[in-house]
Amino acid sequence: xxxxxxxxxxxxxxxxxxxxxxxxxxxxxxxxxxxxxxxxxxxxxxxxxxxxxxxxxxxxxxxxxxxxxxxxxxxxxxxxxxxxxxxxxxxxxxxxxxxxxxxxxxxxxxxxxxxxxxxxxxxxxxxxxxxxxxxxxxxxxxxxxxxxxxxxxxxxxxxxxxxxxxxxxxxxxxxxxxxxxxxxxxxxxxxxxxxxxxxxxxxxxxxxxxxxxxxxxxxxxxxxxxxxxxxxxxxxxxxxxxxxxxxxxxxxxxxxxxxxxxxxxxxxxxxxxxxxxxxxxxxxxxxxxxxxxxxxxxxxxxxxxxxxxxxxxxxxxxxxxxxxxxxxxxxxxxxxxxxxxxxxxxxxxxxxxxxxxxxxxxxxxxxxxxxxxxxxxxxxxxxxxxxxxxxxxxxxxxxxxxxxxxxxxxxxxxxxxxxxxxxxxxxxxxxx
Amino acid sequence: xxxxxxxxxxxxxxxxxxxxxxxxxxxxxxxxxxxxxxxxxxxxxxxxxxxxxxxxxxxxxxxxxxxxxxxxxxxxxxxxxxxxxxxxxxxxxxxxxxxxxxxxxxxxxxxxxxxxxxxxxxxxxxxxxxxxxxxxxxxxxxxxxxxxxxxxxxxxxxxxxxxxxxxxxxxxxxxxxxxxxxxxxxxxxxxxxxxxxxxxxxxxxxxxxxxxxxxxxxxxxxxxxxxxxxxxxxxxxxxxxxxxxxxxxxxxxxxxxxxxxxxxxxxxxxxxxxxxxxxxxxxxxxxxxxxxxxxxxxxxxxxxxxxxxxxxxxxxxxxxxxxxxxxxxxxxxxxxxxxxxxxxxxxxxxxxxxxxxxxxxxxxxxxxxxxxxxxxxxxxxxxxxxxxxxxxxxxxxxxxxxxxxxxxxxxxxxxxxxxxxxxxxxxxxxxxxxxxxxxxxxxxxxxxxxxxxxxxxxxx
Numbered sequence: 084x085x086x087x088x089x090x091x092x093x094x095x096x097x098x099x100x101x102x103x104x105x106x107x108x109x110x111x112x113x114x115x116x117x118x119x120x121x122x123x124x125x126x127x128x129x130x131x132x133x134x135x136x137x138x139x140x141x142x143x144x145x146x147x148x149x150x151x152x153x154x155x156x157x158x159x160x161x162x163x164x165x166x167x168x169x170x171x172x173x174x175x176x177x178x179x180x181x182x183x184x185x186x187x188x189x190x191x192x193x194x195x196x197x198x199x200x201x202x203x204x205x206x207x208x209x210x211x212x213x214x215x216x217x218x219x220x221x222x223x224x225x226x227x228x229x230x231x232x233x234x235x236x237x238x239x240x241x242x243x244x245x246x247x248x249x250x251x252x253x254x255x256x257x258x259x260x261x262x263x264x265x266x267x268x269x270x271x272x273x274x275x276x277x278x279x280x281x282x283x284x285x286x287x288x289x290x291x292x293x294x295x296x297x298x299x300x301x302x303x304x305x306x307x308x309x310x311x312x313x314x315x316x317x318x319x320x321x322x323x324x325x326x327x328x329x330x331x332x333x334x335x336x337x338x339x340x341x342x343x344x345x346x347x348x349x350x351x352x353x354x355x356x357x358x359x360x361x362x363x364x365x366x367x368x369x370x371x372x373x374x375x376x377x378x379x380x381x382x383x384x385x386x387x388x389x390x391x392x393x394x395x396x397x398x399x400x401x402x403x404x405x406x407x408x409x410x411x412x413x414x415x416x417x418x419x420x421x422x423x424x425x426x427x428x429x430x431x432x433x434x435x436x437x438x439x440x441x442x443x444x445x446x447x448x449x450x451x452x453x454x455x456x457x458x459x460x461x462x463x464x465x466x467x468x469x470x471x472x473x474x475x476x477x478x479x480x481x482x483x484x485x486x487x488x489x490x491x492x493x494x495x496x497x498x499x500x501x502x503x504x505x506x507x508x509x510x511x512x513x514x515x
Numbered sequence: 516x517x518x519x520x521x522x523x524x525x526x527x528x529x530x531x532x533x534x535x536x537x538x539x540x541x542x543x544x545x546x547x548x549x550x551x552x553x554x555x556x557x558x559x560x561x562x563x564x565x566x567x568x569x570x571x572x573x574x575x576x577x578x579x580x581x582x583x584x585x586x587x588x589x590x591x592x593x594x595x596x597x598x599x600x601x602x603x604x605x606x607x608x609x610x611x612x613x614x615x616x617x618x619x620x621x622x623x624x625x626x627x628x629x630x631x632x633x634x635x636x637x638x639x640x641x642x643x644x645x646x647x648x649x650x651x652x653x654x655x656x657x658x659x660x661x662x663x664x665x666x667x668x669x670x671x672x673x674x675x676x677x678x679x680x681x682x683x684x685x686x687x688x689x690x691x692x693x694x695x696x697x698x699x700x701x702x703x704x705x706x707x708x709x710x711x712x713x714x715x716x717x718x719x720x721x722x723x724x725x726x727x728x729x730x731x732x733x734x735x736x737x738x739x740x741x742x743x744x745x746x747x748x749x750x751x752x753x754x755x756x757x758x759x760x761x762x763x764x765x766x767x768x769x770x771x772x773x774x775x776x777x778x779x780x781x782x783x784x785x786x787x788x789x790x791x792x793x794x795x796x797x798x799x800x801x802x803x804x805x806x807x808x809x810x811x812x813x814x815x816x817x818x819x820x821x822x823x824x825x826x827x828x829x830x831x832x833x834x835x836x837x838x839x840x841x842x843x844x845x846x847x848x849x850x851x852x853x854x855x856x857x858x859x860x861x862x863x864x865x866x867x868x869x870x871x872x873x874x875x876x877x878x879x880x881x882x883x884x885x886x887x888x889x890x891x892x893x894x895x896x897x898x899x900x901x902x903x904x905x906x907x908x909x910x911x912x913x914x915x916x917x918x919x920x921x922x923x924x925x926x927x928x929x930x931x932x933x934x935x936x937x938x939x940x941x942x943x944x945x946x947x948x949x950x951x952x953x954x955x956x957x958x959x960x961x962x963x964x965x966x967x968x969x970x971x972x973x974x975x
Contacts, residue, residue, distance in 0.1 A: 084554055106553040108528035109885050144521065148817055152808045156875050157524065158882010175886050179525035186522050194518070209820030209845075216775045217823050217843045223666050281528065293519055329665045330658065360607055362598040371595060374651060377658040400654065401661050431603070438605030442624055445556050449890040 084445065086454055088469040089284065090462070095300045096272025099291055100458045100468045102279040104451065110280035111175045112184040113455035114192075115463045117275075118268035119168040120248075121241030121307055121388075129211065129248010130256055132165040134264050136207040138172065139163070143194035147203060150187050157183055160452075167232075167242050168307075168388055169463055175452045178281035182290045188276070189294035192269060199261055208253055215247050223328040224504050234322055234500050235336050235392055241307050242386065270301025275462040280451035310389025312338065315498035323405070325507040330377070331405035333412055334502040335395040337493050342387040343465055349489035350383060350393050352481045355436035356428055357381040357419070358395060362435060365395060368415050375403050375411050387464040393493070405505045416499075420490045428486045440478055530885045532911040533894060536728040542715035542743055546735050547902070548728040549721070549894055555625035557724035558891035559632060561639055562899045565712035566615035567690045568756050568834060569749030572683065572972075573699065576692015578612035578749070580652060580700050581708045585619060586610040587648040590641040594648050597634065604631045608638060613690060614832045616903045617712075622892055625725045629734065636738035639718070642709060649702045656697050660689075667771060667778045667843070670967060671944040674769050675780035677971040678760060679837055679940045685756040686834070687972040695973055714746025715739065721898055724891040753834035759784040760971075762938050764960040768951055769944040769967055777849040777945030781856050782839030783938045788831040788904045795929040796829055798921045801876035803827050803863050803930075804840055808875060810859045815842055821852045829933075833904065838933070846946050850953035853941055857959075860936050867927035881915040 089101040120131045141147040154161045159176035161184075174184040219225040229245035236243040276295070278287050316338055340346035357364045358381025361371070365379035379397040386392065395416070399408040418426045447453045462468040536548045567578045586608040587594040601607050606623040619639060623631045663669030673689060680687035688696070720739075722731040786792070797805075804811035804827025815825040821844040830836035840860075844852040888894050901910050939959075943950060947964050955962050965971075 104553075107885050107889060108530050109889060144518065148808060148813065152875060153521075155806055155808060155879040155883075158879060158884075158886075160883060160886055177527060177530075177882050177885065179527045180882075181525070182522035183524065186519065189519075206817065206820045210816055210823055213776070213821070213843070213845055214823035216845065221667055221774055221776045221843070223662070290522075297517065327665065329661045360598070360602045362595070362602040367595065367598075370655075371651070374654065377655050377662075398662075400658050431599075435599070435602045438627075439602055440605075442556075442605035442622065445554055445624060446622060446890070446892075449554060449556070451889065 084448065085472045086448065086458065088458065088471070090468055093271065093291070093296055095296065095298055097295055098275045098462055100275065100277040100462055101284055101287060102277065102454060102458055103282065103284060104279065105281045108178040108281050109175060109451050110178045110181045110278065110282050111173065111451035111455040112181070112188060113171065113173040113277040113279070113452065113459045114188050115275045115459040116170045116269055117168070117273050117463050118170055118304070119166050120244065120246040121168045122268065123244070126252055126255060127260060128244045128252040129246070130252070130260060130264065131170060132246060132248065133207060133211050133253060133256055134261065135163050135165045135170050136211060137199065137204065137261060138191055138195065140203045140207065141198040142191040143197045144190050145187060145198070147198070153183060153187065159184065165246065167246060167386065171456065171459065173452055173456065181278070181282055181287065185290050185294050189298065192271065192274070192295070193298045195265055195269065196262055199258060201258055204256070204258055204261065208256060212250060212253055215250070219247055223326060224332055226324065226326070227334055227502060227504070230322065230324065231334050231336060231394070231502050234320055234502055235316070235338065237312070239308070240312070241310065267301070268304055271295060271298050272300045273304050275459045277455040277458045277462070279455035279458065307388070312390050314338070315493065315495070316500060317497060319496055320500040321503070322501070323503045323505060326504050328504055328506050330401045330506065331399040331403065331408050332504045333395070333397050333405070333408055335412055335416070336500040336502070337393045337498050339383065339391050339393045339493050341389055342383065342385045342391045346489070347391060348477050349481045349485045350391065350493065352433070352436055352478055353486055353489055354381045354383050354393050355440055356432050356486065359436065359439050364415055364419065364432070365397060365412070369397060369411055373411060375399060375408060405503050409501060409503060416494050420494055422487065428483055428490070430483055433481070433483050433486065437479055441475060444475055532888065535898070535908070538728070538732045540715070540732070540736050541740060544715040544735070544739055544742070545719040546732055547719060547721045547898060548726065548731040549723040549898065550727060551723060551891055551894065552725045555725050556622060556891055557625060557628050557722060557726050558620065558622040558895045559635060560618055560620035560721040560895045560899055561635070562719045562721065562902055563617040563713055564717040564748035565612070565617045565708070566749055566751070567612055568614045568685060568751040568832070570685060572685060572688060573696060574704065575685065575688045575696035576656065577700055577704055577708050578617055579691040580649070580656065580697070581705045582610040582612040582617040582619065584644055584649050584652050584705055585642045585709065586638055587652065588643040588645055589637045590643055591637070593643070593645065597638070601631065601634055606631050608635060616899070618899060620892070620895065628726070632734060632738060639713065640739070640742050644702055644706050644709070646702045649705055653697055653700055656691055657694060659691070660694060660697070664967070667774065667776070667944050670769065671778035671780050671942065674767070674944065674971070675782070675839060675940065675942050676837060678767050678942060679782065679784060681758045681760045682972055684758050693970065693973055710744070710746070712746050712749050714744040715742050717746045717748050719902055721895050723895040723898070751834065753787065757784060757834040759938070764937055764939045765941070766954055766959050766962040767940065767942045768947045768954065768962065768964045769942065770947045770964060771944050771967060772946055772948065774944070774946045775846055776843045777846055777943045777950055778843050779849070779852065779856070780839050780841055780942045781853065781939055782837055783935055783940060784835050785829045785838035786933060787833060787835050789833070792929050792932065794917055795921055795925040796933055798873065798876045798880065798918065799863065799926045799929040799933070800827055800829055801880065802868050802872050802926065803859065806876065806879060810862065811840060811856060814855050814859060815844070815852060819848070819855065821845060821848045846949050849943060849945060849950040850957055853954065853957060857936060860934055863930040864934055864936070867923040870923055873921070873923050873926055877918050877921055881918045884915055
């Protein structure tokens, strides 16, 4: 099953992707702006995400929060999200409401600033501060999200700093920052627009022209600093954090090739071998056999610039010490680096991982919104949305020998960053 | 440049909920098939009429432990081997129990369906319930409970249920059981529960996806024709499981010293799913706190910036589930946020909503219907819920018309009948030293403070 892909570019640089599917009267509109927390200037951590909130505060023809109301009244769903190097906005609509979603997206791309006020900025700043309290500060292990990138990327690297931002930097954000960020990054030539699902292509092109063609091109986004790093950390890294938690939890990260690069597919498949499903290496050994952990997973961050991270995320059973947890995880990592059976990854494990990936791939493609998001992603990162259809084959092309080579190159002691959470004030911690 | 005006919608394309085909096997087992042939994918769900509502308090968590352990090995395959076989087919079995039913389900690509279905059948008919696996999953449940209680949201949800229902009711305890009840569960109890409640007479098989009804029925007949036993549905006494702790308003503070936010839960015992006002309540709740543009969210988030988000919801069960407003607010504004929530509850009962507000909710609920059902597992889940609650076969076909028929009068009547500010439990998990005085000054009713590890359902 291939996702149909038609791509064209407007004169102002907006890349447009059309992907028809008439199975159900639903259409997804998905817009990726190629800007994220990596593009923030010093002293403005969290701004890209705060800015995403401001995009729901109205534009020239849309009142504050009316975007949500109009889409929901039309029977649609919507949201936005901010990541290290991109921000996306998306609606899934009953198909006859396609143009409403396009109009809403175009109005804020073209005419956001007339609607911006100090009061709206102050309100959203407080909302985001509450989001930080909710997801980071008042949540067990909640700081992993900013500690792990800080541990893995050097201080001057664009992925080093916090995506949600510090309270101090959020307080400093001004309306002038909003205007500058908007003019610099929210331009048609820095965006990809995908329409997926039930629509008529000729009618959709007319609508896209009507709403987006007159928006002027930007003046060019400033380049990110060099993102390339050595292939490994060049030594072990370790941070221990006391937190209000009942059980230790280890995030063990490895630097791996950038998402989508030739070497990345082995890292991605190794992630599934190690930590997708109850039968994965980590789950089988630590959860089922040794009963040290209550949960064990592994995943890549899918960073397409410079280098990516592969992360093993293992939560101990209450009562298990952090040292025992860490030793058990490292033992499993050391195992896959040995050359011979049964330690090295076996063909059956590779096939297990590929079968699970295939099912989750097809399952995800059921949703128009998920198809649209994938297409925007591949256009943004690789300038090649049709490459989406090659992903299963690229994973399947990874052989056990490639997994062994990857383990040798990237899972060694010189390339491990351990972020270890331990319970505060437990007898075990005091005795240690 | 010219500014295009807001577009008018095109002509709606017709949408029908997928055809639902029903059959009964020779053993009496029911089969429901929903062909959705777009992608080569099938979801299979076994729905068993065995829910946690039917448990005694002493055995709370038994239905959940049975469903979880079920998928950890059969008479011929131990847990690791069963997992390896399933994952080799790109799938896994999810076993879970809820208040009114248990379920085992998987989603698999079409070419691997028959092999996965054989493992599914073997699992339902001949689970091993090995003592080591029962013990392991019991420990995992205890670890899970400890994690939930250390997490402010999980703690607030559990304590809200614990204080809103009478201490001796099943609904005062989590589906998965409490520390005390789970510790007492063992292999014998799990095996007994399976023998008593899992069988042809209590199970409905749902097939959703790239499959024809005749194929599904033939496959089910072949796999389950030998499954004959005396299983019975789990029974429960709805009044006993869902009795409220008290009929008067009160405030509970659960201590989390130094917390930067208070997790608020404000509500009371709601109504059973079978209540004739169900859809009017759904629409009323969408306006009150169900949508982003709801009164409570716009007030607390967009007007006052007290929170990242605030919502309300009725939890639908066969017996009366809870109604609750949920939010997390900055510690300093806890009492003010409570005041605003109570104001919105009063406002909902004081006057009918505008026609515009009602159509926002009804147009959303009716319009979003096809988007809810893009995937095979979403359709399977919705049908399982309809079967559990005994909804009419035309429920999904008539849903959108019924929703659109609800107007301000029905919504107003639902608010007056089903929101009751006089019997609210106002619960805050937060920094007691910082929030108690201002909460008490609201004079809502008696205020009590509790340590975070004090479980009202396990009080001596």
